[in-house]
Amino acid sequence: MAKKAHIETTINGEQVEYLCEPRQSLLEVLRDVLEMTGTKEGCNDGNCGACTVVMDGRIVNSCLVLGVEAEGANIETIEGVATPESLHPLQQSFLQNAALQCGICTPGFILASKALLEREPDPGEERVRHWLAGNLCRCTGYDKIVKAVLEAADVLEVKG
Amino acid sequence: MATTTEVSSSEYNVVGTRPIRHDGTEKVTGRARYSADIQLPGLLHGRVLRSPHAHARILSMDVSKAEALAGVKAVVTSADFAKPSGRVSDLTEGAIHNMGFMANNVMAGDKALYKGHAVAAVAATSPHVAEEALGLIEVQYEVLPPVLTLEVAMKDDAPVLHERLKSLANPGLRPGGLMDDDDTGESTNIANHFVFESGDIEQGFKEADVVVEREFDTASVHQGYIEPHAATAVWNADGNITIWCSSQGQFAMRDQTARLVGVPVSKIKVIPMEIGGGFGGKTIVYLEPVAAALAKKSGQPVKVAMSRSDVFQGTGPTSGTHIRVKMGANKQGKITAVDATLAYESGAFPGSPAIPGSLCMLSAYEVENARVEGYDVVVNKPKAAAYRAPGSPASAFAAESVIDEVAGKLGIDPVEFRMLNGATEGTRRINGVRLPRIGYMELLRAAKDHPHYSAPLEGPNRGRGFATGFWGNGTGPASAVASVNSDGSVSLVEGSPDIGGNRVALAMQFAEVLGIAAEDVKPAIGDTDSVGFTSNTGGSGATFKSGWACYEAAHDIKRQLIERAAKIWEATPEDVSYTDGVLTHNSDPELKLTFRQIAARLNATGGPISGRGNVNPRGQGPATAGCIVDVEVDPDTGKVDILRFTILQDIGKAIHPSYVEGQMQGGAVQGIGWALNEEYVYNDRGEMTNSSFLDYRMPTSLDLPMIDTVMVEVPNPGHPFGMKGVGEVAIVPPMPAIANAIHDAIGIRMTSLPMSPGNILEAIWSQEENGKA
DSSP states (O other), X not given: OOOOEEEEEEETTEEEEEEEOTTOBHHHIIIIISOOTTSOOXXXXXXXXXXXXXXXXXXXXXXXXXXXXGTTOEEEOXXXXXXXXXXXXXXXXXXXXXXXXXXXXXXXXXXHHHHHHHHOSSOOHHHHHHHGGGSOOSSSOSXXXXXXXXXXXXXXXXXX | OOEEOOOXXXXXXXXXOEEOOTTHHHHHTTOSOBGGGOOOTTOEEEEEEEOSSSSEEEEEEEOHHHHHSTTEEEEEOGGGSOOOOOBGGGOOTTOOSOHHHXXXXXXXXXXXXXXXXXXXXXXXXXXXXXXXXXXTOEEEEEEOOOOOSHHHHTSTTOOOSOTTEEOBOOTTOOSOEEOOTTOOOOOOSEEEEEEEEESOHHHHHHTOSEEEEEEEEEOOOBOOOSSOOEEEEEEXXXXXXXXXXXXXXXXXXXXXXXXXXXXXXXXXXXXXXXXSOOTTTTSSOSSHHHHHHHHHHHSSOEEEEOOHHHHHHHSOBOOOEEEEEEEEEOTTSOEEEEEEEEEEEEETSSOOTHHHHHHHTTTTBOOSSEEEEEEEEEOSSOOOOOOSSTTHHHHHHHHHHHXXXXXXXXXXXXXXXXXXXXXXXXXXXXXSOBOOSOOHHHHHHHHHHSHHHHSOOOSTTEEEEEEEEEEOOOOOOEEEEEEEOTTSOEEEEESSOOSSSHHHHHHHHHHHHHTOOGGGEEXXXXXXXXXXXXXXXXXXXXXXXXXXHHHHHHHHHHHHHHHHHHHHTTOOXXXXXXXXXXXXXXXXXXXXXXXXXXXXXXXXXXXXXXXXXXXXXXXXXXXXXXXXXXXXXXXXXXXXXXXXXEEEEEOSSOSSHHHHHHHHHXXXXXHHXXXXXXXXXBOTTSOBSOOSTTTSOOOOGGGOOOEEEEEEOOOOTXXXXXXXXXXXXXXSXXXXXXXXXXXXXXXXXXXXXXXXXXXXXXXXXHHHHHHHO
């Protein structure tokens, strides 16, 4: 077995160091090494989006990124979305719109939606549906998720 | 957090409003803990070795090399589990499972019966080491011919999966079983063959002006929950076992695991983690007994998790089916007779939903003359598990397609045709049981009046379809306990895992009784040592039965508060009334105590107050749903686009309307996936060739329009607030509605699912060829 690598990275604005095996994915590192279990595993092969995190400004499936690839990166996970004082408008909107049922896909949807709204503050329904096509939800039929994202966009626009 | 209340003419304060769910913040911040999120000191990781063959005898197994690998702490095989009998006669105490078959499904004995069937498991210091060790286990298989289709399985000379399978003729018994030792019956793959009959179908068909007969096929589909199964167990030296897992019922997990590892239920505590979707698929054990056995052998905590591919190949899909329906109707639009045969694949062990499928098929209608024959057939595929309204979607696909065709031939509007035949209170189902109050006629009227139904639909290859569905709804025992806190809140512990918003709906029913806010109730799902027995969150029953338990617990508290106020006021309980959260002395109305005020004084006036509700309620009432769908078919690619979708459902009374809508939308979209894309694809060796979310295509946000909902509120007399289970029935009508819409669009009657681009194209081409001929 190859030796563990020492990695320095930034997660949610904090400097983080960890040791990981070369074969461990970023998802495994987050969940099993750093015990940040807010990032979820749904398929481990890049097809469900439950493990979505933002890496250097891009949304990625953390199951498809190796832990060693995070060296020097800037990573944002669900644990960094809310402030100690308040939820992010997207999180608030998901609650108000009942946009989650079981909630396992929710962290991934919030990170993906946040990345969208940061790029495009005023996306229409079609754009939201296209952007979120990489995130599977089996409970809601997406209706309330799409509405929650559109409503959060309105809230953010008023705030911004 | 604020309650967003919709304007309502309702007589309720809390029921019918839309409070923020109590577990919401944890779930949008990633703090909610699901089955795989458990971390413990010294935790080992378990993985399961699965059969590469669909049908094989296990001749020998050598685990020594795996055990010798550094980091491996335990290896288990079927020898490490209890051996409950598989005989039919062993089914006692209302058990709905055959524990012998369940044990065999969790870990194969002398035969592997499907590709993906567990044959051994390893616990090691890391998941990667465990996976490496699986590759070192040597299994000698004698590969047998796989039985993959109903047609083959039902032949007299078919290879049999179980040499001693008993063939039942019992529509009341799902699980099936093995023959007694002295039974000399023939070997078969037909686990159950039953008939429901009413009236005289020969006479009925004689009276028909139109008769349509068609055969339908549906493929296996998976529940598709996003959270893979995972279970963590600790087995202490004193024999006490703790299991953390996500399931639809912590008590089912406890009771099943106890039988499979051979300990009394009191030795096991199951701690329910949040559940990342179940849809029926998390009602039986897969990994819990395995984690326990590995924990016992290693002496350490063990977490066993499935990969997505394991989930597809090792856990329950729903049955593939073959269904024939013959229906006759007269010119007046009255159904005169139905003759149907339904065969359901049960997978490797008996127990498909052929019975509920057969029972539900005609239950929304008054049909005097009917014969419905059902078969439960074992094949070399994963054991079918419950999936949202089990059995009903396939039978509705067949029957509702035929109804559309019959109505079309008679020139009667499809909604009106259903109104002419629709069931009402007192209509007999085919098993002779009379229906209680149902809202089917109200639902049909709502469909007819809906703007979608009469909206113009223009353009080539576009069509509109309508269909309905029926589901019986379930109930069962449930328990709740609640303690009043000194700040005027109540901690409520209930027994139903929250699969999609039922926790808030239970807290709301509780709050309604006490006249307090939903936010003043703190609901939690108890572990098996903290609350009384509660049956699975399934059968659309959780909000109904646990709602009853919470209702009773709240009344228990109310009664004690009245007694306490009487004591404080030196009065009798009869002198005290309780309305909207305020206690009042009847003859001295100046004397008042709010819930909050008396809550602060409990300890000083006699001690704490807690309430309990232990129920097994009847009166859940069946559910019906209907949908209107517009499609566009691309004749070049065969792709079907959903242009507009409206789902209507008879819901009794919405406790939390947002989550009722959510159930309707989610069910409808699972139905859309089932209709258009989802299927288990097998090669001729019985290997599933699409066991990933890339190749098993569930609907994405891009595949769908908004899903409009119409909640038809016909109060259920069997519940104090008039609610009924809403979780399942919405999945039933989309398949036939979409098939009917496709027929409307291109004139082709699709009779097999999925109606995927390839299958649509094939149908178009074959029609063109026939046209030429």
